[in-house]
Amino acid sequence: MPSAGASPECGTRPRGPRVVALGGGHGLYASLSALRSVTDALTAVVTVADDGGSSGRLRRELGVLPPGDLRMALAALCGDDEWGITWSEVVQHRFRSEGELHGHAVGNLLIVALWELLGDPVAGLDWVGRLLGAQGRVLPMASVPLDIVAEVELDGVTSTVCGQVACALTPGRVQAVSLVPENPPARPEAIEAVLEADWVVFGPGSWFTSVLPHLKVPELARALHETRARRLVTLNLAPQAGETDDFSPQQHLEVLRQHAPDLTVDVILADTGVVDDLDALEKAAAALGGRTVLADVAAADGSPRHDPRRLASVLDEIFLQKR
Template sequence: MVALGGGHGLYASLTALRTVTSNLTAVVTVADDGGSSGRLRRELGVLPPGDLRMALAALCGDDEWGRTWSRVVQHRFRSEGELHGHAVGNLLIVALWELLGDPVIGLEWVGRLLGAHGRVLPMASVPLDIQAEVEVDGRITTVRGQVACATTPGRVLSISLLPPDPPACPQAVEAIREADWVVFGPGSWFTSVLPHLKVPELARALHETRARRVVILNLAPQPGETDGFSPEKHLEVLREHAPALTFDTVLADHRVVGDRRALEKAAEAMGARLVLADVAVSDGSPRHDGPRLASVLAEIFHGNRRSSRGHVRETGA
């Protein structure tokens, strides 16, 4: 399995996937320019470690060792000084990068310390900037940076990366080419999910891999980035950024689907079947429930989950 994304969305999918497979790779966006990650990136010129840290925390085991280390790497200092807001895991990752001189090897060492159930890779070998075309009151403007893209008022139309032809992480490309399944989402659509399609080597591998592809849709629009987006709009935007990329399954929570037929048509346009299921937490908040999501994904991977029209399609993992 290969899971693509970043932030809280990738954390949710990894929390589920690590209970479904023993061979899991997370390919993580490296465009964050805010908070602790942004400060370390600007000061030391490193890849932003925050989304990589969150992915590693999601892969920690459920035993005392895993739970403890997950809390440790996610812990943020609270002070009146320079350490305020820094996550312990960010500092640990960057320290290993400086000592070992290789981001992938550094992440492997952190994973071993945490007892991670899988590995975490950056999607590119250099820090990236996201550039977005945003429509505000009928005018189209260009904004640069992940934080700006996520918070600028208006409607995001498209994104691109700077540099425009960044080197992909070779191990990430290899993982995608060798995968049985590739999972997109959930997560911030323009700043965590779509950027993978803008790294040329990564995009080529995603198009050419023989792996089956799954899209997990968000449970709610993201303020400042996808305001007003319906579930089908998310798929339409994905198609606009990768018109030739086909998918096998689109998974959505049935409670957030307003127009089921419209979503089915959007999925079919990508070559995919639509699966509706109960994958959200019970308290009504827009968060995926790990065990529920894992159960549905396991059924999809083994061809036992019916589509929204009641048909079973064999999709053996």
């Protein structure tokens, strides 16, 4: 079965490098919105630990992978033409009612319906991608739903918190995360994409619940270490309340190193406006084996959002070794 953006048409040469973007939620949405204008060979590998909202309800009721972050990634890959804009809005649309459908996203229901009909999560996502005209492919990072377990420190006392929503909202500072089940099976398509990539992009996104979990899936983590691809980290524009309160840009890198001490990174991309201590950031980047690139990639309205066009321009220059 043809897949959505899995490969260029036979005999044609893809525009741009082969890129794998890791993450979930709004952070991955921002990354993909930029990357789809830089390359035709784009794959999103998405976390599958969401246990809240529509995704959590479908996961608990039907035993499926939580579809929400996968849906958002597909929406981000929609084109800027009428077809792409319309379908992006359709799959993101949420029902508002007094009944059981309240809060469910149309795309979540569509994805789960295809999973039930086809019996294969990746095939179902590929079919949705074809319908949307997605400019890339979306893959789950694991074959089973996951739960995130966080070690949280508050007032000198460390406790354990389970579940993505609880981890994101917990008071205190998250120290480390792990997954349940402890050694989940990775999707082989995700491993293949990482091993064949030219670039692997981490972030932006919820650091402990969207970015770092990829390094806790053993087979995927092994591929991320062994790939010949260059690795790039796109840092967040602001700390996330309840998860990375008061984190500096360099602390994000220090936590990454703690969770994957043998992982090397080639480029750290940070917005000029959020770096208060460039020396400390460059030191943290060097500890990962990488260099720092500062650029104006934030939205012009001052909100903590990456501007897709600005981010795309800078990523293109990095990939072309112009930065």
